Amino acid sequence: MKTGKLIVAAVALFGLSATAASAVTTLDAVKAKGHIQCGVTTGLAGFSAPDDKGVYSGIDADVCYAVAAAVFGDKNKVKFTPLTAKERFTALASGEIDILSRNTTHTLTRDASLGLNFTYYNYIDGQGFMVKKALGVKSVKELDGAKICIQAGTTTELNLADYFRTNSMKFQPVVYDTSIQTREGFDKGACDVLTSDKSQLAAIRTELKDPKSAVILPETISKEPLGPVVRQGDDQWFNIVKWVLFAVINADEMDVSSKNIDDLKAKTTNPNIKRLLGTEGDMGKKLGLSADWAYNAIKQVGNYDEMYTRNVAPLGLSRAGSVNALWSKGGVLYAPPIR
Amino acid sequence: MAGPKNTVAWHRNPLIRGIIAQAVLIAVVVWGITTIYANTVANMEARGIQIGFDFLSEVAPFGIAFSPFIDFNLGESTYLTVFFIGIQNTIIVSILGIIAATILGFAIGIMRLSPNWFISKIATFYIETFRNIPVLLQMMFWNFAIFLPLLPLPRQSLGGGGFFLNNRGVYLPKPVIENASANTAFWLAIAIGIAAMYILHKIALKRQEQTGKTMPGKLVGFGLLAALVALAAMIFGAPFGFSTPVLGTFNLTGGIEIPLPLFSLWFSLTTYTAAFIAENVRGGIEAVTKGQWEAAGALGLSRSNLLNLVVIPQAMRIIVPPTISQYLNLTKNSSLATAIAYEDIVALWTGTSLNQTGQALIIVAMTVVVYELLSLLTSIALNIYNKRVQLVER
Numbered sequence: 001m002k003t004g005k006l007i008v009a010a011v012a013l014f015g016l017s018a019t020a021a022s023a024v025t026t027l028d029a030v031k032a033k034g035h036i037q038c039g040v041t042t043g044l045a046g047f048s049a050p051d052d053k054g055v056y057s058g059i060d061a062d063v064c065y066a067v068a069a070a071v072f073g074d075k076n077k078v079k080f081t082p083l084t085a086k087e088r089f090t091a092l093a094s095g096e097i098d099i100l101s102r103n104t105t106h107t108l109t110r111d112a113s114l115g116l117n118f119t120y121y122n123y124i125d126g127q128g129f130m131v132k133k134a135l136g137v138k139s140v141k142e143l144d145g146a147k148i149c150i151q152a153g154t155t156t157e158l159n160l161a162d163y164f165r166t167n168s169m170k171f172q173p174v175v176y177d178t179s180i181q182t183r184e185g186f187d188k189g190a191c192d193v194l195t196s197d198k199s200q201l202a203a204i205r206t207e208l209k210d211p212k213s214a215v216i217l218p219e220t221i222s223k224e225p226l227g228p229v230v231r232q233g234d235d236q237w238f239n240i241v242k243w244v245l246f247a248v249i250n251a252d253e254m255d256v257s258s259k260n261i262d263d264l265k266a267k268t269t270n271p272n273i274k275r276l277l278g279t280e281g282d283m284g285k286k287l288g289l290s291a292d293w294a295y296n297a298i299k300q301v302g303n304y305d306e307m308y309t310r311n312v313a314p315l316g317l318s319r320a321g322s323v324n325a326l327w328s329k330g331g332v333l334y335a336p337p338i339r
Numbered sequence: 340m341a342g343p344k345n346t347v348a349w350h351r352n353p354l355i356r357g358i359i360a361q362a363v364l365i366a367v368v369v370w371g372i373t374t375i376y377a378n379t380v381a382n383m384e385a386r387g388i389q390i391g392f393d394f395l396s397e398v399a400p401f402g403i404a405f406s407p408f409i410d411f412n413l414g415e416s417t418y419l420t421v422f423f424i425g426i427q428n429t430i431i432v433s434i435l436g437i438i439a440a441t442i443l444g445f446a447i448g449i450m451r452l453s454p455n456w457f458i459s460k461i462a463t464f465y466i467e468t469f470r471n472i473p474v475l476l477q478m479m480f481w482n483f484a485i486f487l488p489l490l491p492l493p494r495q496s497l498g499g500g501g502f503f504l505n506n507r508g509v510y511l512p513k514p515v516i517e518n519a520s521a522n523t524a525f526w527l528a529i530a531i532g533i534a535a536m537y538i539l540h541k542i543a544l545k546r547q548e549q550t551g552k553t554m555p556g557k558l559v560g561f562g563l564l565a566a567l568v569a570l571a572a573m574i575f576g577a578p579f580g581f582s583t584p585v586l587g588t589f590n591l592t593g594g595i596e597i598p599l600p601l602f603s604l605w606f607s608l609t610t611y612t613a614a615f616i617a618e619n620v621r622g623g624i625e626a627v628t629k630g631q632w633e634a635a636g637a638l639g640l641s642r643s644n645l646l647n648l649v650v651i652p653q654a655m656r657i658i659v660p661p662t663i664s665q666y667l668n669l670t671k672n673s674s675l676a677t678a679i680a681y682e683d684i685v686a687l688w689t690g691t692s693l694n695q696t697g698q699a700l701i702i703v704a705m706t707v708v709v710y711e712l713l714s715l716l717t718s719i720a721l722n723i724y725n726k727r728v729q730l731v732e733r
């Protein structure tokens with residue numbers, strides 16, 4: 001009967017621990033531990049990649065730096081957790097990370113059934129195809145019968161199947177776990193084609209043994225709005241991450257940058273900028289942050305355009321004329337007003 | 340008719356007490372599991388995570404490249420089919436790996452005991468190298484550093500006459516039934532041939548028992564089988580034709596494909612596990628007492644007869660139990676497949692399916708059950724074999 005007692009004890013423990021969780025808010029927890037735990041890729045140039053000292057950079061990493069600056073006044077109070085596509089949602093739902101900023105597409109299933117909330121977008125993308133130049137392929141329509149390298153647990157897997165099905169073409173998926181394996185697979189000829197979001201193709205292409213040996217086909221077969229994700233059920237934290245992102249986009253729109261921000265803070269008469277920088281109104285307080293939350297984020301990390309120019313532009317993806325331009329410049333990025 | 344009166348009260352009867360104790364224990368376990376499940380589900384739903392079995396009957400929205408025995412139709416097949424394909428692929432690589440690792444392991448184990456210094460050192464070197472490097476590393480090494488870069492691309496495939504090798508896999512001609520009656524005749528000939536082989540073997544054994552003369556029963560039976568098959572082919576024509584692989588735009592199509600991920604996985608699991616089996620074999624053989632070797636030697640048996648007839652049958656009962664656990668290890672190690680893009684149950688089910696549906700709890704539980712069942716089946720099969728080996732010895 002000893003085992004019986006043990007089981008009863010175990011069940012009681014489980015039952016208790018399962019119900020007692022999640023009483024503290026994410027903001028309190030983050031402040032208590034002194035840093036934000038940020039989920040990123042295992043390495044994707046331009047989005048989130050560690051340098052040789054292990055310091056992460058990229059437009060996804062910048063989101064976390066900006067939130068840290070807004071919360072702590074210090075952008076360096078972030079720790080990064082590299083995650084594969086498969087691991088990312090569990091890591092967030094289980095509380096291992098506070099923000100998932102890992103080129104993650106907003107979809108209904110993810111938003112509605114995984115216990116997650118998508119904030120806004122820091123890069124709007126679409127799925128494309130990269131092929132070996134030697135094959136002489138000019139269009140996705142010519143890929144019938146190809147072997148295609150993809151990464152497991154991505155929207156890429158689904159779009160690929162949909163596209164080939166709609167066009168009555170056949171393909172053989174070669175599915176890897178990590179970005180590095182997928183690239184190696186393509187580079188060494190395990191497949192004819194690599195498919196992913198186009199920005200990722202651009203990043204992966206730069207890391208091929210011979211980048212010129214591969215071409216990215218013109219077609220875009222899907223919508224991939226990428227942005228930071230938080231756990232469902234903590235509206236305050238959701239608001240903080242969302243509004244930090246809105247703040248850097250608004251700053252871009254109002255031409256507030258890390259370079260002119262101190263100047264503007266001292267001199268501007270524009271009430272919109274004053275509210276953004278915390279010299280008027282109590283925007284920070286409403287979020288549970290200090291008045292200079294957005295000032296710190298912009299000053300230390302930059303506005304959206306600075307983030308883009310620093311990280312994504314070097315991949316050869318220009319912002320002007322793309323969907324990632326501001327709404328006022330022909331793109332779709334549109335942040336609600338800070339008031 | 341009434342037997343001696345049972346004077347023990349029912350609640351003192353050890354049998355009944357035993358049954359009651361077990362029933363209570365089972366009830367507690369079942370209650371425990373259902374409580375944990377209900378609690379987990381309630382907690383997850385409170386956090387907005389949806390759980391349910393409905394997804395099993397939904398259409399799987401992604402492609403699968405390798406499924407030799409179960410049809411996968413994109414847009415029609417459900418998640419449940421994906422689950423079965425995953426199991427199928429895990430079983431395929433495990434069985435192929437177990438067979439090859441057993442053969443290789445025995446060869447190396449025996450080499451290691453060889454009186455020839457050089458052969459024995461080669462075996463030692465093999466065992467030490469393969470046993471001490473993590474199997475995931477070996478898998479990645481063979482796949483990404485050896486096979487992928489060193490084998491040619493499809494357009495430069497090696498081989499000919501329907502057999503090809505390139506860095507996408509091994510390609511063989513695929514038998515296709517062209518003439519139904521010839522095919523039926525072929526299988527009939529095989530069935531009759533096998534029956535004849537069996538009967539002749541039995542007759543030969545009986546003859547040996549009665550007269551002491553050996554007679555090549557199996558050999559004669561086999562000759563008969565070959566003759567029957569040839570005769571059937573002569574009368575009805577070729578039992579099947581072959582569809583040979585041909586180069587399409589990208590890959591070889593039309594034949595049987597053993598994709599490179601399967602090949603790499605099989606190769607690395609085999610070479611790794613063989614090192615352990617070799618040690619089991621060596622241990623088993625060394626445990627056979629010296630007297631047995633000497634007695635067999637004194638009878639003038641050759642080394643291979645000495646091993647096959649005297650030593651190995653006795654060593655088997657020591658070799659088999661630890662080898663069972665190596666078979667189980669191989670099966671479990673096959674779950675590393677996803678690193679090299681083989682579609683085993685972990686890749687298809689706890690990888691892609693889990694991610695696309697978000698049903699972590701159910702999917703992981705189902706996978707655990709599969710591995711549990713596979714382990715159980717392997718143990719049962721080999722335990723039966725083990726019992727027989729032990730009986731033969733007495």
Ligand SMILES: N[C@@H](CCC(=O)N[C@@H](CS)C(=O)NCC(=O)O)C(=O)O
Nearest residue numbers: 041042043084085104105154155179
């Ligand atoms: N946006 C897609 C795809 C995201 C994704 O994981 N892309 C791969 C491209 S190969 C990647 O970034 N991998 C980086 C890594 O695994 O570290 C999604 O949300 O499902």
